Amino acid sequence: MGRSPPLVYFGADARRIARVLPPPPRFGPFRLEEHGPGDERVREAWPGVFAASFGRRAGEEAWRATLLEHPQYEVRRTALLLDGTAAIGTMSTAVARRNPSVGITHALGILPSHRGQGLGRKLLLWALHDLQRRGVERCEGESRLRHRESILMHYDLGFRPKLRLDPWNTPDPSPWPAKAAARARQVAGYAAWRARARGRGGQDGRGGRDA
C-alpha cells in the first residue's frame, strides 16, 4: 500500500471564529441526530457513511480507531445526518487529549449522492457551534490537500493554515520534503482563497501570523 500524502493543519482562536460564525444551521427536510461517539446507533450507522464518503472500506475497526480510540483526539459528539431513515452524512467534535482547551472538527463526510447542496457546510457549522458551547479557546482541524472543499470551508469560517505543530497535533510520518511541499501548496491555496475572499468583499483578507 502506498504512503498517505502529508497531513495539513488549520486552526484559529475560538473568538475569531465566533466573529464570523453564522447562526446554527437548519437542515430542511433532513434530520440531525446527535450522539455520543460510542452509542449503538453510531456503531451501526457511522462506518457505512464514512466508507461511502471517503471512498474506502470501513467497519467497526474504523469506528473504534476514528471515534473512540483516536490517539490525539477525544471525541465528544457525533452527528448523523438522516434522509428519512438513511444516514447520509456525519461529523464529530473532539478536544485534543493533550490540551482540552483546543476543539477539533473531525471526520466530516457527506455521501456523494447528497453533495453540493450545502449539507457539508452545515455540518461544519453544527460542529463549530458545539465547540463554542464547550468553551474551547481554539479550534483546529487536519486533513489532506485532496480534501480541498473541506479545507476551503474551514477558511471561510475563520481558520488559517497552521504550519508549526503543537504537542497535541497528530504527528505526520511523511518525509520532510513531502511535508514541506504540502505546506507550500497549502500556503499558496490559502493566499488564493484570501484573494478571492477580498474580491467578494467577504470576511478576513487580513492575513495572520500563522498564514
Ligand SMILES: CC(C)(COP(=O)(O)OP(=O)(O)OC[C@H]1O[C@@H](n2cnc3c(N)ncnc32)[C@H](O)[C@@H]1OP(=O)(O)O)[C@@H](O)C(=O)NCCC(=O)NCCS
Ligand atoms: C467535503 C464534503 C463533506 C463537502 O460536502 P458537501 O455537502 O458537498 O459540501 P457543500 O455542499 O456544503 O459545499 C461546500 C463547498 O464545496 C464546494 N462544492 C461541493 N460540492 C460541489 C458541487 N457538486 N459543485 C460545486 N461546488 C461544490 C463549494 O465550493 C461549496 O462552497 P460554497 O458554499 O462556497 O458553494 C464532501 O465533499 C465529502 O464528504 N468529501 C469526502 C470526504 C472529505 O473530504 N471530508 C473532509 C475531510 S477533512
